Amino acid sequence: MTVSSPPAVQDSPLPQARIDAIPLVLLAAISLAAFAMIGNPSTWVTLTVAGIAMGLLIFIMASGLTLVFGLMDVMNFAHGLFIAIGAYVGVSTMKAFSSSAGSDSFLTNLGALAPTLLAAVVVAGLIGAFFERVIIRPVYGQHLKQILITTGGMIVAEQLIHVIWGPDLLPLPRPETLRGSFLIGDIAIEKFRLVAVVIGLAVFAAMVLILNRTKIGLLIRAGVENKEMVEAMGYRIRRLFVGVFIAGSALAGLGGALWGMYQENVNVHIGAQMMVLIFIVIIIGGLGSVGGCFVGALLVGLVANYVGYLSPKVALGSNILLMMIVLFWRPQGLYPVSKQ
C-alpha cells in the first residue's frame, strides 16, 4: 500500500497580492485627456501640480479616517474638528514665530514652519486621544449613536473654538520664502504647492512602509480584514485602534495646518467644509482602504483643478459627479476592502 506523499513544499515566495492597476490607469487617462482639452502644456503642468498638491493634502487629512473606519467600523463625523484644530493651532504658533517666518532665509523660515506643523500634530493628536476616550469609546458598534455623538462633539468643539479664537477669519501667512511661485520657462508653480507635495509624499511613503514592513502595520492590515482573528491571536486590537485613532487625528491636524497655509486664512468652518471633500474621497477610494484613499484623493484633486479651469461653472459639483460615476462603476469604491 502506497501512502501518497504530501505535496512538496516549494521554496517559491508567497504569491503577491495583485495590484489592481485600473484606477491608476484611470488617473493617467484623466490627466492625458485634460492635456488634450487644455492644449497649453504650461497651463497643464501648473494645473496638474496644483491638483496633486491638493490631492495629497486631502490624503493627509483623510487617511486616518478611512483607517479608523476599516479597523473598528467607527465613522467619526467629527474628523473635521481635528483639521480645524490643526489650522487654529497653526495660526497661533505661526504668530509666535512670526519673526523667523518673516525672514528671507529658507532655513530660518523652516524654523517657523516646523514648530507650526509640530504643534498642530501634537495638539490634534492629544485632543484625538481625549475624544476617543470620552466620546467614541462608549458607543462602539452602534452606528447610529456614533454618527449622532460625533456630530454632537463637532458642534460643541466648534463652539469652543469660537470661544478660544473668536469668530473672525484669521490670517495664516506662509513663511516668506514659500510665497510666490517658481518660473520654469513659462510654467508657473507655486512654491507652497511643492512643499505640500513633498510633505504629502513623505506621509504616504511613511504610511506604506509602516503598513507593509512593520509588525504593527501587519496587525493593522490584519485587523481591517478580520478583527476577531487578530484578537484570537492574543493581540489587543483596542490599543491598536487607539493608536491609529490618535495618529489619524494628528495627521488631520497636520493637514489642517497645511491647508490653512494653502488658503492663507482660517475660519471656523474649515473642518466642516473639508469633511465633505474627505467623505467623497474615502467613498471613492473604498471605505477602509488607504491605497484607495490615496488614489481617490489624487483623483479629486486633479479633477477639481482641471474642471475648475475648463468650465468653472461645473467645478463645484465635479466632485459629486466623480463620486457618482465611480460608484456606478464600482459600488464599493475603487478598492473595496474585503470584510468577513
Next chain:
Amino acid sequence: MSVIDTLLSGDRPRSRLLGVALTLILVSLAFAPFLFPGTRSLDVAAKVCVFIVLVASYDFLLGYTGIVSFAHTMFFGIGGYGIAIAMTRLDAGWTSIAAGIAAALAISLGLSFLVGLFSLRVKAIFFAMVTLAVASFFAILASQLSDVTGGEDGLTFKVPEMLRPGFKLLEEPFLGVVLGGKVVTYYLVFTSALLLFLAMLRVVNSPFGRVLLAIRENDFRAEALGYRTVIYRTLANCMSALIATLAGVLYALWLRYTGPNTTLDFAIMIDILLMVVIGGMGTMYGSVLGATLFIVAQNYLQDLMKLASGATRGIPLLPDLLHPDRWLLWLGVLFVVCVYYFPLGIVGRLRQKQG
C-alpha cells in the same frame, strides 16, 4: 375620548405630564395671535409650527427607520425654492402656489428616490456620508445658479392678496387683534402643520410603520420575515422628503422669502438633529417638544445668557462661555448628554417616570 384616539391614531402621549405639555403647546399655538400679540412672538409661533413638521418628518427617518440623513434641509429647501421660483416667474396667485408645490414635490420625490435606491442598500453610515455630500452640492448649486435662485441673496416674492400684511379679514379688530393677512397666513401654516403632523402619526402607527420599526430593530430579521427592507427604507425616505418639502413650502409662505440661509444652511440640519434627539427619537411627540423648546431657546435663551454673561464679568472664561452667541454650545452639550443617557430624549424620560 374615542375622537381623540382616532385623531392620534391610538398613539396616546402615555404620560400625564407629557399630555399636559402637549396640550399647552397646542393651545398656545392655536391661539398664538391672541395670546402673544406682537410680530416677534407670532414669528416664533409660526417657526415652531413649521419646525414641528420638519422635525417630525426627520424623526420618521431617524427614529422610526434608523436612517441618518444629512440631506433633510435639501428637501426643505426644494419646497421653499419651488414656491419662490413659481411666485417670481408666474403671477402671485393660488395657481402658481399649486404649481410650485407640485414641481417641488416631484423634484423631491425623484431625488429622494434616487439617493435612497442608490445608497440605502448598504450601511447606515454610507447613507449619511452620501447625503452629506449631495446636500452640500445642492447648497452650492443654489448659491451659484443665481439667475434662477437669486444666489446668496435668495428670492423675495409676492404672495396672494389674502396673505399679504395689508389685507384685512374684518374691518373691526377681533378680541383686540387686527385680523390681517399675517394672521391669515399664520392660521394657514398652523392648520397645515397640524394636519401633516396627525397624518404622520397615522403613518407611524400603521402596519407600514410597524415594519419600519422592525427594520430599525433588526433589519436582518425583518428581511427574513419577508419584508423587502430596501423598498421600505426607500419609501420611508421618500415620504419623509415629501413632508420636509411641504414644511419648506409653509416656511417660504410665512417669510415671503427663500434663501440659502433660511433653508439650505448646514446649521439648520444641525438644529434639526438637536431638536429630534433632545425631544426624543422615535416618538413623534418628541419633535413637538424638541422644536418648541429649541426655537423658544433660540429666541429667548440668548437674552438670558446676556444677563448671565454680564453677571459673571470679571471671572475668566465664564463670560465668554456664557456669551449670547454661544447658546449652541450648551444645546450641543445637552445633545451629547441626551444621546448617552436619555436615548429617548425628554419624551422617553417622561414616559419612564409614568411607567
